[in-house]
Amino acid sequence: MDKALNGLTVDTLSVAYGARLAVDAISLAVPKGKITVLAGPNGCGKSTLLRAIRRLHVAKSGCVLLGDTDIGKMREKEIAREIGLLAQSPSAPEDMRVEELVRLGRYPHQAMLQPWSKDDAAAVEDAMFGTGVGHLRDRRIGSLSGGQLQRVWIAMVLAQQTDIICLDEPVNHLDMAHQIDCLDLVSRLNREHGRTVVLVLHDLNLAARYADLLVFMKDGGIVSAGSPRELMTEELIASVFGIQCRVIEDPVHDRPLCIPMRNSSPRFEVQG
Amino acid sequence: MTATANRLPLIYGGLVLLLGVAVLGSLMLGYTIYTPGELWDALAGSGTSEADTVIREYRLPRAIVAPLVGAALGVAGVIVQTLSRNRIASPDTLGLNAGASLAVVAVSAAFGTSSLFGLSFAAASGAFLTSVLVFALAATAGGLSPLRIVLVGVTFAGLMNAMVEVILTVNEAELQQLLFWLSGAFVDRPLTLVARNLPLLAVGGLMAAMLARPLDALQTDDATAQSLGAPVRVIRIASFVAVALLTGASVAMAGPVGFVGLVVPHAARALVGSRHSEKLGAAALVGAVYATAADILARFVIYPTEAPVGAITAVVGAALLLVLLRRRAA
Numbered sequence: 001m002d003k004a005l006n007g008l009t010v011d012t013l014s015v016a017y018g019a020r021l022a023v024d025a026i027s028l029a030v031p032k033g034k035i036t037v038l039a040g041p042n043g044c045g046k047s048t049l050l051r052a053i054r055r056l057h058v059a060k061s062g063c064v065l066l067g068d069t070d071i072g073k074m075r076e077k078e079i080a081r082e083i084g085l086l087a088q089s090p091s092a093p094e095d096m097r098v099e100e101l102v103r104l105g106r107y108p109h110q111a112m113l114q115p116w117s118k119d120d121a122a123a124v125e126d127a128m129f130g131t132g133v134g135h136l137r138d139r140r141i142g143s144l145s146g147g148q149l150q151r152v153w154i155a156m157v158l159a160q161q162t163d164i165i166c167l168d169e170p171v172n173h174l175d176m177a178h179q180i181d182c183l184d185l186v187s188r189l190n191r192e193h194g195r196t197v198v199l200v201l202h203d204l205n206l207a208a209r210y211a212d213l214l215v216f217m218k219d220g221g222i223v224s225a226g227s228p229r230e231l232m233t234e235e236l237i238a239s240v241f242g243i244q245c246r247v248i249e250d251p252v253h254d255r256p257l258c259i260p261m262r263n264s265s266p267r268f269e270v271q272g
Numbered sequence: 273m274t275a276t277a278n279r280l281p282l283i284y285g286g287l288v289l290l291l292g293v294a295v296l297g298s299l300m301l302g303y304t305i306y307t308p309g310e311l312w313d314a315l316a317g318s319g320t321s322e323a324d325t326v327i328r329e330y331r332l333p334r335a336i337v338a339p340l341v342g343a344a345l346g347v348a349g350v351i352v353q354t355l356s357r358n359r360i361a362s363p364d365t366l367g368l369n370a371g372a373s374l375a376v377v378a379v380s381a382a383f384g385t386s387s388l389f390g391l392s393f394a395a396a397s398g399a400f401l402t403s404v405l406v407f408a409l410a411a412t413a414g415g416l417s418p419l420r421i422v423l424v425g426v427t428f429a430g431l432m433n434a435m436v437e438v439i440l441t442v443n444e445a446e447l448q449q450l451l452f453w454l455s456g457a458f459v460d461r462p463l464t465l466v467a468r469n470l471p472l473l474a475v476g477g478l479m480a481a482m483l484a485r486p487l488d489a490l491q492t493d494d495a496t497a498q499s500l501g502a503p504v505r506v507i508r509i510a511s512f513v514a515v516a517l518l519t520g521a522s523v524a525m526a527g528p529v530g531f532v533g534l535v536v537p538h539a540a541r542a543l544v545g546s547r548h549s550e551k552l553g554a555a556a557l558v559g560a561v562y563a564t565a566a567d568i569l570a571r572f573v574i575y576p577t578e579a580p581v582g583a584i585t586a587v588v589g590a591a592l593l594l595v596l597l598r599r600r601a602a
Contacts, residue, residue, distance in 0.1 A: 051495070080500055090496045093546060108501035112485065
């Protein structure tokens with residue numbers, strides 16, 4: 001039976017780096033088939049939480065449940081068939097070809113020494129088609145632009161055919177057009193294929209634009225979680241991000257828009 | 273299907289053909305050159321007594337040792353380069369050849385061992401011991417990061433090579449004989465020595481085949497590899513063992529033949545791309561051809577004296593690497 005049908009729950013999860021708790025007793029129900037965006041200032045633990053959801057960090061206490069199974073007890077390949085994760089700055093040899101990279105997504109579906117199957121080939125084709133990188137298949141990844149490369153990485157995660165997809169700051173190094181392009185692609189995957197998406201995003205306005213569930217984090221804990229309209233208030237943003245702002249209505253999208261004004265707790269004082 | 277996949281049977285076929293030619297050449301060419309007819313008679317046991325002896329006693333063993341060692345080092349090189357995510361890494365980078373050399377030199381300085389089997393055993397032990405040391409040090413506090421593996425390996429290699437120099441300097445008597453051994457050679461290796469090391473090669477080769485897909489995943493960064501479901505740490509440990517087996521058996525049979533493990537992976541990648549299921553096989557074939565051809569060349573460059581094959585593999589390898597770099601394929 002498909003575990004992902006039962007959704008993903010974070011239950012009083014703590015993750016430690018040495019003595020410091022990067023994630024401190026967080027509980028969160030990730031809504032199935034929706035886009036959840038984790039946002040917060042640098043070092044708030046949002047990437048750590050995302051990685052812990054995929055068990056790239058071991059829980060110090062608490063757990064992540066897939067349906068009613070603790071992912072801490074699942075086998076590596078088993079998790080990889082349920083949850084895909086695109087890391088923050090993924091890397092691969094520059095002379096690897098696009099198709100070779102996308103094919104890596106089939107790893108959790110293959111047994112040792114088992115030959116390449118029709119299902120594998122179909123999944124790779126679907127993933128490349130869905131991300132629009134089919135025409136690049138024989139290009140070396142070192143020759144791609146940043147936007148193209150990010151699409152190829154997303155194709156690799158898609159070829160994994162997981163119901164849950166985690167993306168750690170997927171638009172970090174992209175220009176504005178490619179940021180929108182990339183997130184539109186993610187949101188289409190969510191809408192058309194019903195994939196559950198968990199995103200870490202730096203840009204508050206992008207977060208508000210794409211999130212179904214927006215989660216504000218600070219100091220390893222969740223400050224607030226809800227719809228973008230509930231969370232995008234001037235008071236909450238000031239307390240979480242330490243910035244005074246105005247929140248207005250996005251004239252194009254039916255979403256709130258934050259206009260940052262000045263730092264409410266200046267970290268960089270100007271001398272003299 | 274990609275272009276590479278269509279070309280694959282052609283590439284493999286071509287390499288097998290080349291290997292056949294190289295092995296035949298290795299049997300026929302040398303101080304005395306034999307015709308195919310003479311070769312056939314000698315192998316069938318009906319040739320002249322001189323041709324019989326030369327071909328069956330001297331040339332046949334090295335026509336077997338050379339391709340085996342070349343294949344083993346080629347495969348080990350591919351694994352090391354993926355393991356360390358470093359294109360200039362090779363079994364030498366992990367200090368395995370230096371460890372083998374040190375063991376051989378130390379053992380002959382201490383016990384005066386000059387028996388081939390004694391040296392061979394020392395070499396394999398040295399390589400294994402070094403791989404354990406490098407692995408243990410790279411694993412502590414750094415969690416086996418590719419950079420740490422290379423740093424520890426290079427440090428050990430430098431240290432042990434220095435110790436080899438020191439021991440050789442104070443033991444000049446043994447110098448001449450050991451120097452030839454230290455640059456690697458396929459000469460005078462009885463088939464019993466091959467038979468003894470064959471199990472190591474077989475296990476190493478089998479492990480390499482089983483590691484093909486995990487190594488594909490390991491080409492990405494750790495977080496991505498792990499997200500794909502690859503047990504990164506287990507793969508690294510298994511890779512270390514495979515490399516130690518393949519390199520250990522190679523130095524035991526032929527001494528430290530340098531550069532094969534560095535150049536061959538580049539050639540294999542240029543031929544078949546970056547998937548290990550294809551790259552490892554190609555590396556085995558390219559390595560076999562390369563070592564056998566170098567062994568033939570070693571008989572002629574300072575004719576009638578024989579050159580150490582390690583010198584040939586290094587000179588030809590450096591040139592080959594430069595060509596590949598110019599084509600930006602490396």
